[in-house]
Amino acid sequence: MDFLQPSSWQEALDIRAERPDAVPIAGGTDVMVDINFDRRRPGALLDLGRVAELREWGTEAGVVRLGAGVPYTRIVEDLADRLPGLAMASRTVGSPQIRIRGTVGGNLGSASPAGDAHPPLLAAGAVVEVASAARGARQIPAAEFYTGVKRNALEADELIAAVLIPSAAGPQQFCKIGTRNAMVIAVSAFACALHPDRRAVGTGIGSAAPTPRRAVDAEDFLAGELEGSGLWESRGELPETLARAFGERVAAAASPIDDVRGSAAYRLHSLSVMARRAVTWAWNDLRKAA
Amino acid sequence: MRITTRVNGTEQEVDDVWAGESLLYVLRERMGLPGSKNACEQGECGSCTVYLDGEPVCSCLVAAGQAIGREVTTVEGLADGERLHPVQEAFVECGAVQCGFCTPGLVVAAHDLLARVPSPSDPEIREALAGNLCRCTGYEKILDAVRLAAERQAQA
Amino acid sequence: MSTDTGTATTTTTTTTVPPGRIGDSPLRPDGTLKVTGEFAYASDLWHDEMAWGVTLRSPHPHARIRGIDITEALTVPGVWAVLTADDVPGENAFGLEHADQPVLASEFVRYEGEPVALVAADHPETARRAAKRIRVDYEVLPAVTDARRAMDPDAPAVHRPGNLVRHLRLRRGEENPTAPVVVSLDFEVGMQDQAFLGPESGLAVPAEDGGIDLYVATQWLHVDQRQICLALGMPAEKVRLTLSGVGGAFGGREDLSVHVHACLLALRTGKPVKMSYGREESFYGHVHRHPATMTYEFGAERDGTLVYAKAYVLLDGGAYASSTNAVVGNAGTLGLGPYRFPSVAVDAYGVFTNNPPCGAMRGFGCVQAAFAHEALMDELADTVGVDRVAIRQLNGMREGDLNITGQVIDSAAPVGELLQIVADFPLPPERGEGADPRSLPGAVNNTTHGEGVVRGIGYAVTYKNVGFSEGFDDYSTARVRLEMTGGEAVATVHTAAAEVGQGLITVEQQICRTELGVERVVVHPKDTAVGSGGSTSASRQTYVTGGAVKAACEAVRAAVLERAALALARPAADLRLDGEKIVGSSGEVLTGLAEVLGDDAVEETVEYRHRPTHAIDPETGQGDAHVQFAFSAHRAVVDVDVELGLVKVVALDTAQDVGKAINPDAVVGQIQGGSAQGMGLALMEEIVVTDGHVRNPSFTDYLIPTILDMPPMRIEVLEYADPHAPYGVRGVGEPPTISSGPAVAAAVRAAVGKPLRRVPIRPEHITGT
Known part of the structure; x- marks a missing residue:
């Protein structure tokens, strides 16, 4: 098993394209469980933890662009006003230790029907922004992103960049x-x-x-x-x-x-x-x- | 793979690490720091809690490579030489330790809580420590210990 | 003594206890090591050149092994050994009561997770990869996975000659009693796991003499040693065990786990071999609490006075005997609770199935039964219109009564008083508007802001035998040594009795200080170099090993006084040891301990036995089966979201008679932790087994209470000395686990208004969906 650690978004996309056998890892709260329990032995781990862009969030035209690597703790602390539903859900994710590491991007990547972030994303009408080195970025409405049990609309060479969530206009x-x-x-x-x-x-x-x-x-x-x-x-x-x-x-x-x-x-x-x-x-x- | 990281203030370097190894395994089996415990391997018990760049995390869910170049503090790094940290002292004094397997993780989690919230309410303590399972104590004496440590920190 | 942890205060009535002696609460000697991470648990052991062992387990609940091919596994670089049943040099069998379980399965596998082969390699991942390359040719056989079905004469036999492990038949009083009021109900209890935090682990080190040194987390070194010797074909002097740090036990470490396996791999490879289970393997690697199916009937007068009881208890023992025999013994002899019954008919059964093996867990047979007798007592109270506490007090056992096996309760039996104490505790305040969400059912999951939430209160009382019963030769050995070191008297206490977290080492120190007047007491590592300390189970160590340490101290004291008597030319009977002084009958100092001992050490080894117990009559179940009984009562207050079926326990208050609190703080710690485990079984803890397969072997799906689930606990400890026990002690560890769960279940029923005859009570039971 290789450990691949890009330091920029472009590098991450390049590696993603070259290594279809690599499993992206962010907070590790899903991927590492599979490895520890011997359920999964990918050819490589693609660590997104050093890609600074993924850990940022910002607001533009009433839409929050939440980097895929922003941990739940920061959503609770920083975004409870703009994204109250997601913040409430984030507070229920695992334990404090998990919330410090776990990310919405990870939830989307795993696409478990039990992922806590999904319901508020759907309710808010969020859009998932994914990207590949070959074709650049594209946007997928959250409701179309989940395609089956633990399956999503990502192509083999794509990574999740961010989630675009309209700031709450109501409760x-x-x-x-x-x-x-x-x-x-x-x-x-x-x-x-x-x-x-x-x-x-x-x-x-x-x-x-x-x-x-x-x-x-x-x-x-x-x-x-x-x-x-x-x-x-x-x-x-x-x-x-x-x-x-x-x-x-x-x-x-x-x-x-x-x-x-x-x-x-x-x-x-x-x-x-x-x-x-x-x-x-x-x-x-x-x-x-x- | 080579892992270089700063643990408890000391630069540590280990070689031949398998990419699937967790930070917990590397600390325990390669760096001679078995204080952090392996009890569930899935982030459901908190026994392996360590600070990673100042934040408490389950080290069983951190891939070893993710810790490269980071700052790690384990339970072994909390005391000041022979002098226990007030949180550690309170755990001993309050009888918050029975088998003690959950203790290292709880000590780190409580240490973090009191660093952020000097005088936590009981519900705050409970929410902050909800990721740390204890099977021996029923948690009452753990609450006592956190309250005592908070009190002492306030007096100090 | 009482504690009100709501305000975090602890008060004791014994304020004049000398520090560190019995009755005081000195700090644990291992506390500092445990808070700094330096304490060495079994999983922390490390040895130069050590190899890692892993276990290949059966994926089938029942299958014939037609062949095992290890060729490919052996080719994996880094693999040192691959072993199967053929490599077991001694008898391929172990077991606590019956050696019916293979060390490695040979012809059959009888449960999912049964060990089949072992691998030693230089890295655990290498060993796991190699284990996957072992080809086992299984012929899958029909599995018996229902305990009732296992009782059918035509059911496939898990073992020859049949599936019955034990039928305990108990009859007393009238043969066909009748009563004006009859209540009868069925109950079910799910399979609980000990869920100790430190998974099974051990390190086996081959020794130069051809023997083996095993460092392992366990509850009873000597019973392990006996079984390992049998499997290795080695004499006891070549199989030496040392207790390593134990991360909790609760019964789950009574049976062997890594023990023989690690030794086999170490002896084969000539290298130290470490085996450490992960959480998933731990669920397969130890026995669980027996699931139970029960039918209970009480007959009573119209005022609620009990006339008779009939009980049917069926315990699923799983694939191997483990301690099923003794668990049935408890469920049968104690399974009607601490009440007076003129007439009784109990039939308790333990059977083999192809489910996971079940054995010891805290409360041992009494836990399951208590859910039945306490729920039925509530039913009776409601039927005759008597208060639920009052009906228990009306029928509660008293000192001098005969229990259902005809045994005299020959020390305190404060059933009524314990109930009164918990009934008189102030109730928690009613939930107000704007309550903190964390205090509501569901907590931050935000499922209610008060809607649907109904409060309920429940009571339960229990009694439990202390120590091993039914004629078992239950003893403990202690070696105590007294010497002067650096001008100070130092006692060293050496027992093989396992410290699993409960605080026995503190108790051993306290007893030595009390008996010998020394301040410094060294606790020798627990190992097989001294005689057996018996099992750390059945709430027995403070009583039995405590008794042995006390006796050994007395022997040391007598020997010291003999020496002094010789030197002083005075009769030893006139002398006393007072701290480091030898004093005469009027208290005058005659000489010092230093003078008497010089450079010598005085050392005595003593075996201590409690009063003998006796087998029960096979036809009637009558006999003096137990040595001591411990009583506790709980009151639970719960808030239930009756629409969603979610529960928040608001208070869990208890009173318990401990005879004598050797270490009051540790007593409270036992009661708090034990109460939490009982609550867990009532509300959330169950190993779900479908067709012999465990469906939730992880802490994601086997849930134990978190700190947000536990309420504050008011605790009152009574100290009615048992005149037959050392210092009057009464076992402490188990009763809280027995009475807390039924109290919680009763409180939930009270809130919901539904029968809820199965535990754990799940949300869908409450909501009826």
């Missing part, structure tokens, strides 16, 4: 189920974002389908109901029945399995409860802000 929430009160991989997870600027609702579901996914029907339903009842304008109380119907539609968008962490039925049930509660909290925040 966001994230909830996650685990069977203990810290350090859990999600049994199920849900994120929602209210976009009062465009009178839209965003959602993201984790650990309840082969890939992270949106609950598009639930989004359209709620946005439509809010529109129809004039609630976007009045900022009146969110009817409990509406929140409940939203929750049911969120659950309907999932297709979970039974596994050692939880039953499919529980995943569906918990999603509907989390979605109902989360959207109510978000709506109440919106009302308070008004």
Whole structure:
């Protein structure tokens, strides 16, 4: 096994192209587990930890460009105002030690349906920026990025450069189920974002389908109901029945399995409860802000 | 592969490191620093916690090569010569140590917490130490130790 | 003595204890080494030129081995040896009670993870690569993975002649009792893991005499030695064991793990061989707590007074016997809890299956049963309309009562008082608006801001045998030496009793200081150069090894006084050892220890036995099976998000009688840690086994409580001396693990209002999804 350590983004892309057998490693919180448990023996590790560009974030035209290598701790500390959903999710990732190393880029690279960053990215309408030495950069909406269980839309010669996430125009929430009160991989997870600027609702579901996914029907339903009842304008109380119907539609968008962490039925049930509660909290925040 | 890194203030250089080795393995088996413990190999227990460039990380999840040229501080580097760090002292005095296998990681994590938050509340202590599993103590005396260390640091 | 860790205060009623003596809480002698990282655990051992050993394990729960081809593995550069069953020089068998487990599987593998072959190489990665090149030709056989199915006469036999390890039949009182009120329920308990933090590890060093020195983390050096000798075909003097640092045990180190394997590789290669399991292998490398299926029935008068109990307990022992026999013994003889029953019928079974082997874990057979008897006691209370604490007090055992095996409870049995203490503790404040999210179920996972959260309170009480039972020759050996070193009296205490973190070494020092009046006590490394210290299990070491150290000190003291008597020409009976002075009957100083000892050392070795226990009658289960009983009670307060099924334990308060707290702080530490493990079983800990395959061998999916899961614990310790035990001590380690889980389960039931007859209680059980 070789250890490849580019010091610039261009060098990283060149190596990526030359070594299709290399596995990119950033915080190591997924890759090293596979190596320690003898599940994976790649030809090389491609360490992205020295690529300074990846560890930067900035804002342009209301969109946060989050370098793929920004660790969760920094998202919690620096971006809770602009990206509240992602910050809430980041706070639930593993342990403090994991949050210091783990990155959103890593979450996207692993593309586990249980990755904590995915639901808020979906809810916020994030776009993944990937690049290759041969073809340069391209942008993939998060919802199209996840292609299967632990599979993503990256080509063999591509690396994840950044995630482009619109700054929150309204309240966001994230909830996650685990069977203990810290350090859990999600049994199920849900994120929602209210976009009062465009009178839209965003959602993201984790650990309840082969890939992270949106609950598009639930989004359209709620946005439509809010529109129809004039609630976007009045900022009146969110009817409990509406929140409940939203929750049911969120659950309907999932297709979970039974596994050692939880039953499919529980995943569906918990999603509907989390979605109902989360959207109510978000709506109440919106009302308070008004 | 050659690994050169600064550990506990001393330049260390080791050769013939396999690329799949973790920083934990290199510290323990190649640098003669077995204080950091290997208990889960997947970042779920915190027993291998060390400082990497001043931040507490699970050394089992740091590829050895990622530590090249970095600054590492392990539990062996916290005491001032023979004098224990107040966090270490408090762990001993409060009975926060039983089998002690989790202790090195907890000491580093608590050391980091108190460096950032001098007088943490109980929920803050719990959240900060939630990545460090202990199977012997039920954590009560660990909380006692962190509170005592905070108190002493405030007085000092 | 009581502690209220909510405010981080500890108070003791014994304020005049001399420092370092019994009743005081001196610091652990290994504490500083452990906080600096210098303490050498088994996995920290290192030797020049050492090789690494790895184990190849069976992927199948049941298969016939048709052949093993190691040729390719041997060609891997850096490999020193590849061994199979054919390379075991002695008997290819080990086991705590029955030597039924092969060192390396030969004809059959009987569980997933059973060791099949070994590799030694210059790097663990090299050894792992080589192990993958060993070709094992398996013929997969049908596996028996359900304990009930294993009981069928036509079920495939895991071992000849059949799958029954033990049936304990216990009958007392009326044969067909009736009662006006009858409650009956079924229960299930999942497979718990000890999950000690330091995985199995050892270093075997070949010796010049052809023997072997093994440095290993274990709970009982001498029982290991006996089994290693059998497998290596070597006499005990050639197989020398030294205890290395132990990263927790909880029963999981009673059975052999790396021991014989490392020795085999070392003897074959002529090199020191280190074997260290990772976490995944650790889950396959030690026994677990038996999963249980139970049916309990209580008959009672209308006021709640118990008339009879019937209990059926089925324990899945997995593929090999380990300590299943004794676990069934406990589940059967103690499995109705600390209550008075005029009539009893208990049938407890342990069976073989092709599941992972199960054996010792803290609480040993009582843990499973306590979930049943405590839940059924609540059911009875509710049925007759009596308070749940009151019904336990009404039926609770008292000193002088007979337990269900007809044994007299011949020292304190404060069931009612323990319950009263926990019932009288102040309740935690109600959860207010704007509570810190970290105090709610789900914590920072942000699943509730208070919605759906219901509080519940639960009680449980238990009793547990201390020491080995049913006629086992349970003893410990201590060697104590007293000499002057640098003008100071120094005692050295040498036992083979394993320090696994609980603090036995501190207790040994305290006893020496108390008995000999010295300040400096050196604890000799634990090894097989001294007689057996017995097992560090069954809450027995402070009692039995403590008793041996006390007896050895007394012998040393007597020998010193004999010497003094000779020198002083006075009868030894008139002399006392007071610190470093020899004093006469009226306290006058006659001479000094230094004068009496000169350059000599006085050394005595003593074996200490507790009162004998007896086998129970095979037909009725009657007999004096146990030497001592330890009692504890818990009250749990939980907040349950009943809609999502998530639980936050708010308080876990307990009272326990420890007879005499030799080291009060260590006692509290045992109670806190033990309570956490019981809580873990109630809420989250289970090895999930499907068709004989372990599905969660990692700390990602086998969850143990974190610091965010543990509540503050109020603890009250009673000290009702047992007149039959040294200093009146009563075992401490296990009771908290037994009563905490059922209290938590009861509290969750109270909050949720559902039966919840299986533990761990999972979110989907609470939500019914």
